[in-house]
Amino acid sequence: MSGHYLLSPQILPRLERLSLGAGRRVAGTLQGKRRSRRLGSSLEFADYRPYSPGDDIRRFDWSVYSRTGKPFIRQFMDEQELMVSLYVDCSTSMDFGERKAKANTDGVSEVPSKLLYAKQLAASIGYIALCSYERLQAVNYSRSLDSRLPILRGRGAIHRLFQFLEEASVGGEGSLASCLSEPGAIPRLPGMTWIFSDFWLNEGEEEIGNALSRLAGAGQEVVLVHIVSQEEMNPVFSGDLRLVDSEIGTGKDVSLTGKVLQTYKKEWENYQHFLSSYATERGISYVLIPNDMPIEEAVFGILAESGLVMT
Numbered sequence: 001m002s003g004h005y006l007l008s009p010q011i012l013p014r015l016e017r018l019s020l021g022a023g024r025r026v027a028g029t030l031q032g033k034r035r036s037r038r039l040g041s042s043l044e045f046a047d048y049r050p051y052s053p054g055d056d057i058r059r060f061d062w063s064v065y066s067r068t069g070k071p072f073i074r075q076f077m078d079e080q081e082l083m084v085s086l087y088v089d090c091s092t093s094m095d096f097g098e099r100k101a102k103a104n105t106d107g108v109s110e111v112p113s114k115l116l117y118a119k120q121l122a123a124s125i126g127y128i129a130l131c132s133y134e135r136l137q138a139v140n141y142s143r144s145l146d147s148r149l150p151i152l153r154g155r156g157a158i159h160r161l162f163q164f165l166e167e168a169s170v171g172g173e174g175s176l177a178s179c180l181s182e183p184g185a186i187p188r189l190p191g192m193t194w195i196f197s198d199f200w201l202n203e204g205e206e207e208i209g210n211a212l213s214r215l216a217g218a219g220q221e222v223v224l225v226h227i228v229s230q231e232e233m234n235p236v237f238s239g240d241l242r243l244v245d246s247e248i249g250t251g252k253d254v255s256l257t258g259k260v261l262q263t264y265k266k267e268w269e270n271y272q273h274f275l276s277s278y279a280t281e282r283g284i285s286y287v288l289i290p291n292d293m294p295i296e297e298a299v300f301g302i303l304a305e306s307g308l309v310m311t
Contacts, residue, residue: 005166006116006123012294015124016131018299021307022082022192022221048072076288081153082189084129086122086138088165090115090146091174091246093200097291098228102124114227117291118196121164124299125194127162128309130154137187138164141179142171143188173247175202176211190219198227203246208275212284223285223308226275230292235261275283 005016051071059074094115101111112120122138129136130152138149138161149164158303176197179185187193201207202266215222237256244251254260272288279286287300287306303309 001258006120006162007127007295011124011299014296014300017311018128018304018309019132019311020082020084020125020128020134020192020252021106026042031163047075048295049075054135054238068218072096082124082129082132082134083187083189084134084136085187085191085193086126086136086166087176087179087193087195087197088115088118088122088138088195089142089174089195090168091142091200092170092172093174093198094118094227095170096246101292107246111229111292113170114198114229114291115170117289117295118227120227120295121192121227121289121298122196123162123165124295124301125309126165127158130158130161135189136161139185140164140168140171141174141176141181143175143178145172145179145180145182145185157273173202174200175207177207177214180211180214180232186214186218188218192220192223193220194223194225196225196227198232199224200247205274205278208278212278212282216284221285222279224279224287225274226272226286226288227291230290233265234265276290 021028035266048064050063052075055073061072061074065069066070095113097111098116099111099114101109126136127136131153135151135153136157137151140148146162147168149161150159158268174197176195199208212222231240235256238261240253241257242251276286276288278284285306285308287302287308289302293302299309
């Protein structure tokens with residue numbers, strides 16, 4: 001399967017045993033494997049209720065009737081699917097962070113770019129969703145919808161998801177709010193939306209607020225997966241440099257001293273704290289994952305501990 005470029009064969013059986021930890025907004029239109037609060041037609045018994053004319057006679061409990069002389073109907077739990085939407089930021093700033101790093105055993109390992117890492121995480125979540133018979137759609141975006149994958153369902157569609165993610169190329173300037181303002185960009189059905197991005201936004205805090213308000217209004221349980229590189233969190237540059245914005249092309253000459261780096265780190269911490277606080281206040285899930293963290297550790301560690309994926 002071509003998805004081996006994104007995920008190793010060893011991790012796939014472990015992902016199959018997981019499910020997405022959707023919260024209260026479990027909804028769907030077709031029967032799936034996700035337990036709903038409603039009563040329905042699964043095989044899982046829920047309760048009895050008195051028989052009423054017109055009820056399905058196949059659910060009539062004759063054993064209870066023989067003991068009590070009263071007619072009762074067996075009720076079962078309903079099972080519904082979850083609508084899962086994946087948004088992968090393909091803006092230019094995501095094409096950063098690839099490097100070689102020291103490894104414990106082999107000496108040197110490859111740290112993927114933020115974009116490749118976002119694809120790997122999206123592939124992991126998509127794989128879990130499809131193996132759980134959830135409905136899944138995926139979008140690659142920069143300032144607009146670069147490409148979109150129609151709704152998939154079932155394990156047999158996994159190769160289409162992997163191919164779609166693999167073929168996603170680097171776009172230009174990124175804008176989540178601009179992307180979501182396009183017709184059809186917002187999921188039509190309530191469900192769970194995952195956004196994989198470095199959240200370097202030109203319009204800053206206002207843009208993230210506009211984007212998340214649109215998704216919340218559409219009944220989406222949003223998960224922000226903040227992907228950053230070590231170079232962005234802890235830069236070690238020094239001297240007179242010209243810093244160039246990779247997306248809009250503007251530059252600025254800066255003398256990087258220890259004091260400047262301290263100011264940068266403080267601003268970075270403030271921004272990360274803003275995203276985390278903004279999400280928490282609105283019931284949005286937020287996780288920060290560096291791109292040099294092994295995918296297994298990110299999924300079975302950070303995402304599992306956050307309750308976003310469950311065994």
